[in-house]
Amino acid sequence: MFRTIVKIAWASLRRRTTRSLMVVTMICLSLWGLFLMEGIYDGMTEQMIANAIRSDSGHVSLFGQGYRLDASLDNRIKGSDTAKLEKFLDSDPRISSWVKRLKQQGLVATAHYSRNTVISGVNLRREKGHGRLEDYLVQGEYGFGRQAKGAIIGFKLAEKLKVSIGGKIILTAQDLHSEVTATALRVTGIIKTNNLRLDETTVFMDIAAARKFLGVEHGVTQVAVMLRDNQQTAGFQAGLRQAFSRLEVLRWDEMYPALLQSRVIMNGFSLVVSLMIFGIAGIGILGVMLVSVLERVREFGIMLAIGTGFGRLRAIIMTESLLMGVTGFLAGAFCGWLSLLYFKIYGLDLTVFSAAFNEFGMDAVTHAIIRPDYFVNAFVSIIFAVLVSMFFSLRILRKSKPIEVINEI
Numbered sequence: 001m002f003r004t005i006v007k008i009a010w011a012s013l014r015r016r017t018t019r020s021l022m023v024v025t026m027i028c029l030s031l032w033g034l035f036l037m038e039g040i041y042d043g044m045t046e047q048m049i050a051n052a053i054r055s056d057s058g059h060v061s062l063f064g065q066g067y068r069l070d071a072s073l074d075n076r077i078k079g080s081d082t083a084k085l086e087k088f089l090d091s092d093p094r095i096s097s098w099v100k101r102l103k104q105q106g107l108v109a110t111a112h113y114s115r116n117t118v119i120s121g122v123n124l125r126r127e128k129g130h131g132r133l134e135d136y137l138v139q140g141e142y143g144f145g146r147q148a149k150g151a152i153i154g155f156k157l158a159e160k161l162k163v164s165i166g167g168k169i170i171l172t173a174q175d176l177h178s179e180v181t182a183t184a185l186r187v188t189g190i191i192k193t194n195n196l197r198l199d200e201t202t203v204f205m206d207i208a209a210a211r212k213f214l215g216v217e218h219g220v221t222q223v224a225v226m227l228r229d230n231q232q233t234a235g236f237q238a239g240l241r242q243a244f245s246r247l248e249v250l251r252w253d254e255m256y257p258a259l260l261q262s263r264v265i266m267n268g269f270s271l272v273v274s275l276m277i278f279g280i281a282g283i284g285i286l287g288v289m290l291v292s293v294l295e296r297v298r299e300f301g302i303m304l305a306i307g308t309g310f311g312r313l314r315a316i317i318m319t320e321s322l323l324m325g326v327t328g329f330l331a332g333a334f335c336g337w338l339s340l341l342y343f344k345i346y347g348l349d350l351t352v353f354s355a356a357f358n359e360f361g362m363d364a365v366t367h368a369i370i371r372p373d374y375f376v377n378a379f380v381s382i383i384f385a386v387l388v389s390m391f392f393s394l395r396i397l398r399k400s401k402p403i404e405v406i407n408e409i
Contacts, residue, residue, distance in 0.1 A: 006319055016292065020324055023288045027328025028335065030277045031378055035336025038270050039368035040348060045263050046369060048194070049252070052259055054131035055193040057252040058098070058224035059233045065246055067221060071105055073176045077247060079218030088243060089225065094236055096228045097130040099123065100220040102210050106173030108153075108203055112162040118202045119171055121210025130226055133191070140165040140189035148206035150188030154199030158190050165190065171203060175215040183213050274381070281328070282385030289321055289393045318390050325386040333375050343368035 053059060062085065067075040077085070082100070089098045102121035107114060124142060127133040134142040137152075144150035151169060153161075163169060165187055172182045185205060193199055211217065227236060233251055240249045253260040303313065347365040 016288075019288055019291075023284050023324050024328040024331065026284050027281050027325065027382065028331035030281050031329060031332025031382075032335040032339070034274060034277050034378065035332070035374055036339055036343075036368075037273060038374050039336075039340040039370060040343065040366055041266050041270065042369045042371070043343075043348075043366050045259075045266050047366060048262065049256075049259050051194045052256050053226075053252050055133065055136065055195045055198055056224070057250075057255045058131070059227045059230060059252055060225045060237050060240065061250050061252075061255060062223040062225070062240065062244070063221065063248045063250070064219075065248060068248060068250075071103070071221075073104060073174075073214060073216060073221070076102075076216070076219045076221045077223065081244065081247065082219055082223075085223060085244060085247075088240075089223075092236075094227055094229070094232050096226045097126070098223060098225040099126045099130045100207070101222045101224065102207055102214065102216060102219075103221045104173050104210075104214055106171055108157070108161065109170045109172070110161045110163050110167065113160055115157075115160060116201065117157070117171070118197075119173055119210065119213075120202050120204050121207035121214075122204050123207050124204075130224070136191040136193045137189055138192045140187065142189055144206045144209070145186065145188055148209045149185055150205075151185040152189040152191055152204040153187060154202055155190050155192045156196075156199040157201065157203070158187070160200075163187055169203070171205075171213070173214065175213070177215055179215075181213060181215070183209075274377070278378075278381040278385055281325075281382065282389055285321055285325060285386055286389035286392055288324070289317065289389050290396065292320070293317065293393045293396065314390075314394055317393055318386075321386040321390045321393075322383075325382045329379055329382045333378070336374075337370065340368045340370045344370060 062077065064075045064077045064081075089095055099122065104119050106117055106119050108117040109115075124133070124144065128142070138155060140152075142152075144152070151171075153163075153169075158164070161167075161169065167187045168184060169187060170182060170184055172180065175181045185203075191199075191204075205213075225236075227233060237249050237251055240247075344367055347367045349365050
């Protein structure tokens with residue numbers, strides 16, 4: 001019986017090949033565009049988050065008590081806590097890497113310009129393995145020179161200071177004893193992390209030189225930790241808080257709430273667009289099925305007259321709708337998956353708009369993301385649209401009273 005229903009539905013679709021192909025093509029193109037939009041937009045958001053994690057926060061960051069409210073060197077992680085923390089981090093198998101940083105707010109100046117800055121003392125060797133900081137280098141070399149008198153700065157800060165590789169900058173800051181101190185450094189490298197806070201304000205210098213400059217013999221202001229599995233972040237944070245109650249332990253989303261919000265906004269935007277696309281697909285299926293049903297009122301009347309139950313007519317119409325919907329979904333899913341796979345490997349190059357992307361801290365080359373829920377949600381929505389269109393078609397068929405139509409002819 002099922003085979004007969006499928007044959008009748010297939011024969012009906014073949015009689016209206018052009019109309020059926022138009023609906024399938026519409027569903028295919030709509031889903032193709034939807035999958036591309038979701039994959040590219042999610043890729044942009046995740047790259048922004050990944051840049052923030054790699055270049056600054058890690059999955060988890062530790063600070064001295066009160067440092068986030070008052071970024072004073074007095075609120076740094078003290079030497080005794082640092083030694084205990086290093087031992088703990090080295091023994092935890094969940095950790096991929098960790099780094100120590102010594103930061104202080106100050107002033108950076110050249111002959112052309114001066115502005116507020118964040119002086120960050122780092123170990124470049126550890127930073128390279130931790131967040132691959134070297135990959136962000138766009139000019140110069142990844143180092144501070146033989147005597148550690150060099151500095152690496154963000155490309156936006158370099159533009160504002162009007163300084164290039166080899167240029168001289170003057171750093172001024174308060175040391176541990178609240179005395180104003182200054183040092184001169186040469187720019188050895190310029191980086192582009194697409195983390196606006198780093199690219200616009202941060203000056204990286206050797207951590208040993210920073211200790212001498214700021215008069216800090218021991219302790220650090222931040223310890224950033226990268227985990228092997230991002231899903232373990234919450235549990236790892238809870239363990240650190242229990243083991244080091246005197247320290248502040250923050251996840252990346254607590255340090256960058258705006259990035260987490262951008263992910264929520266993107267999800268909301270994708271939902272709205274998805275509803276629009278599925279609405280259009282549903283209307284398209286409804287239109288075709290409605291016309292198909294009205295054209296065959298006399299045919300359905302004859303079938304009812306010879307004893308065919310209305311339930312069988314319902315099955316035929318539902319099968320026709322499902323054939324078009326599922327075929328359109330499979331075609332759209334295949335095209336979407338193929339396109340997303342390409343952009344995941346090679347990326348979508350929007351370098352021509354790089355100036356605009358830089359203003360928002362986004363990469364000009366975006367690598368797409370492929371998630372199974374894209375296809376699951378689309379399939380469920382298409383089936384729902386098919387069922388809704390079938391419901392209206394059947395309702396109109398009932399009202400048209402097909403058996404009476406036979407008598408009128």
